[in-house]
Amino acid sequence: MAGIFSKIKNAYTLFQSVDLEKLDALSKKVDLKKIVDSVAGLDETQLSGLMKMLGSPHQKKELPPINGDFYHLGDTALNEEDRALQLKVRAFLEKEVKPLVNAYWLKAEFPFELIPKIAELNICGLTYQGYGCPGKSNVMEGMLAMEMARVDTSMSTFFGVQSGLAMGSIYLLGSEAQKQEWLPAMQKMKIIGAFGLTEPEVGSAAAGGLTTTAKRQGSKWILNGQKKWIGNSTFSDVTIIWARDVDDNQVKGFLIRKGNKGFAVEKMQDKMALRIVQNGLITLTNCEVDEEDRLQNANSFKDTAKVLRMTRAGVAWQAVGCARGAYESALAYTRTRKQFGKPIASFQLIQNHLVEMLSNLTAMQTLCFRLSQLQDQGLLTDEHASLAKVFCSLRTRDVVSRAREVMGGNGILLEYDVARFVADAEAIYSYEGTKEINSLIVGRAITGFSAFV
Structure with missing residues (x-):
């Protein structure tokens, strides 16, 4: 008997809470009896899910923070x-x-x-x-x-x-x-400062093919040749120029001061990537450099490679940053962009793209973290740095491509940032050694055979 009274009481309470005008209006649009019968047939789990879905429409869903550092x-x-x-x-x-x-x-x-x-x-x-x-x-x-x-x-x-x-x-x-x-x-x-190694016709072959020459004459060196793609060179106060000594055929480094006679820089135009970076085409015409401005411990390309080994690790980290910026921008976009009445981040295919991006990004981060640990321990080798450069620049391409894809047409607009990341990823892919050259450095290390020409 108590159970019956309890159900009557609950029904009365529910009846009092119902807006009868809304109920009357609803009855003209749908079959209320059919809806009630359908709901009555739900089990507890289904009913709980329905009530959760019908929660307050004014209650804002709390979303997790946007953080590309998934492994902390x-x-x-x-x-x-x-x-x-x-x-x-x-x-x-x-x-x-x-x-x-x-x-x-x-x-x-x-x-x-x-x-x-x-x-x-x-x-x-x-x-x-x-x-x-x-x-x-x-x-x-x-x-x-x-x-x-x-x-x-x-x-x-x-x-x-x-x-x-x-x-x-x-x-x-x-x-x-x-x-x-x-x-x-x-x-x-x-x-x-700026760093001048690459030439108009010499990129990957810099180890043995530099055409920029240096000839010692007494206490001075005379430099002739060109350098291309030299970042910061249009406004640098000092530029490191790498040239081949015509007497011993070894690569040497020189500190060229701003205003040095015979040193001219032309800004490179019409780049599609890294457009903020001021790349220059340097022309050296009988450029005189004092012996005291020659890098005293740079006597061969092996010495130059010490610098490249150190900075190549940094480029791998740059690739991680570019990918992370694209991923986080895309994730933020998909959580606010709505189609078919709900955020596109709730769609399965979009989530798959986001997880693929995060997987690549996390693998890149952990690889670079270990790379820097090796560097701190004095164990970094050329092949360690080259493997990181190959993998990270390659995976970054995939991440930025997916970021652009989930953003649809808006992905090519500069205001959403991802278009810039897509373009800049192409520069990262090529500088500090192409994928092919870095792959051959690793290949030589693991096979014992050099595949270089």
């Missing part, structure tokens, strides 16, 4: 101090860099106003010891390269040339006097 490398692999620096750099990039990059990318111009602001972060020459440099780990440097490329690969490339290629050449191969003269000011970014 940033917040577990770094100590408290380095993690704070990483987040500081990220905040700077989001606030100061991200609002500017699309406009500058479109104009193919460089935001010079950002240089003193980047200098204040005190991250230039991050891993070097002394000369005002922070002396941090290579893992930390890789993380920051990723953070920069996550917002804009061009800015990451500018910084990589300054901190890695230019400063690295002096740090690894310069005399103590050269280090004292250049590195402290470069660390503060009061002096901007």
Whole structure:
């Protein structure tokens, strides 16, 4: 009897809560009896799912944070101090860099106003010891390269040339006097550097085929030739030029100061990628360089390769950053873009693309993390760096392609950022050694046979 009274009471309570006018209006549109019979036939699990689906339409669904670091490398692999620096750099990039990059990318111009602001972060020459440099780990440097490329690969490339290629050449191969003269000011970014190795007709064959020549005459060297694709060279204060000594046929490095007679730079135009980076075509015409401005410990291409080995790891991290920026942008887009009445992120095919992107990204991150650990342990080899460059630049292409795909037509609009990542991924794929050349470096290491010409 008590059970009957309880059901009557519940029915009465339900009846009081029903808006009769709405019920009457609904009865004119649908068969209420049929709906009630259908609901009555549901089991508890089905009924629970229905009620969850019919939850308050005004209740906003709480979504997980957008974070491309799926395995939490940033917040577990770094100590408290380095993690704070990483987040500081990220905040700077989001606030100061991200609002500017699309406009500058479109104009193919460089935001010079950002240089003193980047200098204040005190991250230039991050891993070097002394000369005002922070002396941090290579893992930390890789993380920051990723953070920069996550917002804009061009800015990451500018910084990589300054901190890695230019400063690295002096740090690894310069005399103590050269280090004292250049590195402290470069660390503060009061002096901007460039690195000139690639030539109009010589890219992959740089080890033995440089056409830029150097001839010693007394206390001076006379340089002749051309360099192409040289980042920062249109405004650099010092440019590292690699040339073949005509007397011993060995590659040597030279510090060319701004304004040096016989040194001319023409800005390269009409690039489809890394448009913010100011690449130059350098022409050296009987360019005189003092012996004291020759890198004193650069006596063959093997010495040049020491710099490339170090910076190639950084390029792999840049590829990670480019992929992460594309993935996070695409994920954010799919959660707000609606089709057929709901966010496209709720569709199975879109989720499959997102998971494929995240899988590639996570594999790249963990590979680069281990690569930087090897570097910190002094175990990094050419083949280690080359394998990372091959894999990461290849996988980045796949990630940015899928990011563009899930965004449909909007994926080719600059305002959504992914179009820029798609274009910049093509540059990453080629510079610091093509996929083919880096593959042959790894192939030689694992087979014992050199397949180079």
